[in-house]
Amino acid sequence: MKKKINWYIFNAFNQRLGRLASVIACIIIGKHQINFSPHSYGDKVIIINAKHIILGGSKTNKKTYISYSGYPGGKKVKKVSELIKNRPEFIIRKAVLGMLPKNYFKKKIKNLYIFPNNRHNIKNVNNVKYFY
Numbered sequence: 256m257k258k259k260i261n262w263y264i265f266n267a268f269n270q271r272l273g274r275l276a277s278v279i280a281c282i283i284i285g286k287h288q289i290n291f292s293p294h295s296y297g298d299k300v301i302i303i304n305a306k307h308i309i310l311g312g313s314k315t316n317k318k319t320y321i322s323y324s325g326y327p328g329g330k331k332v333k334k335v336s337e338l339i340k341n342r343p344e345f346i347i348r349k350a351v352l353g354m355l356p357k358n359y360f361k362k363k364i365k366n367l368y369i370f371p372n373n374r375h376n377i378k379n380v381n382n383v384k385y386f387y
Contacts (some may be wrong), residue, residue, distance in 0.1 A: 261298040261382045266373075269303040271311060271348050275302075278386075279355035283363045301368045301380075305343040306371040310335060320349070344369035 261281055267275060281287050285297035310318065318335040338346050347369050355361050368377055 258296055259382055260296065261384055262301060262368070262377075262380045263298055263384050263386055264301045264303065264375075265386050266304050267302050267347070268373075270308055272308050272346065273311070276347065276354050279351050279367065283366050284355065284360050291355035297366060298361055299348040299370065301375050301377060302347060302369045303373050303375055304371075305347055305369050306339060308339070308343060308347065315339070320345075343371050364384070365375070 265275065265279065279300050279302070282300055283297045285291055285295050287298075288295070303357050309315075316334075320333050320335070320338065322331045322333075324331075335338055335346065348364065348367065351367060352361065352364055355364065368375065370376075
């Protein structure tokens with residue numbers, strides 16, 4: 256018997272980043288299902304309006320993401336306010352990765368599709384469930 260994969264569409268317009276990421280992490284793992292087992296499949300998630308997500312408090316001005324290439328002078332610091340304008344999918348993907356357990360569940364991040372606008376280009380989406 257083949258399992259039906261459900262698609263969940265989240266509208267990130269005026270949603271808090273942490274609360275949205277924790278709900279999405281549970282759906283990607285599959286913990287929202289009645290018959291959850293660790294080897295079972297989770298569902299797929301589409302996020303639209305990613306550039307309209309909000310962060311609590313003054314995090315939009317103070318929070319930074321740091322990456323380091325390993326070379327001298329290779330440290331790059333990016334503010335969240337710049338990333339929301341340019342690459343909002345990076346912020347959401349990083350938040351959901353932080354909510355996933357530190358084991359083989361991290362590979363299920365491939366079931367997350369993030370779009371900055373209110374349209375997605377995924378075709379053949381069946382069993383759609385909307386969450387707002």
